[in-house]
Amino acid sequence: MNTTEIKGNWNELKGKLKQKYADLTDDDLLYAEGKEDEMLGKLEQKLGKSKDEVRKIIAEL
Numbered sequence: 001m002n003t004t005e006i007k008g009n010w011n012e013l014k015g016k017l018k019q020k021y022a023d024l025t026d027d028d029l030l031y032a033e034g035k036e037d038e039m040l041g042k043l044e045q046k047l048g049k050s051k052d053e054v055r056k057i058i059a060e061l
Contacts, residue, residue, distance in 0.1 A: 006058065007031065016061045021047060 006013065014029045028042050043054045 006036075013058060013061050017043075017058070020057075020061075 010031045014026075014031075017029060018024050024043075024046060028046055029039070031039055040051050040054055043049075044051055047054065047057075049057070
């Protein structure tokens, strides 16, 4: 899933991530243009997974 697909479906993906990982907050999932790496870094720390693993989780939703 590329950045454009993620951006277009972000509200839906955010809801699915919050269902799957209840400890995620809206702040953790704040998607801002040009800040994808920052968001992925937050998710990486919160979930204890690598960026590639986080991207895979998002792509599988």
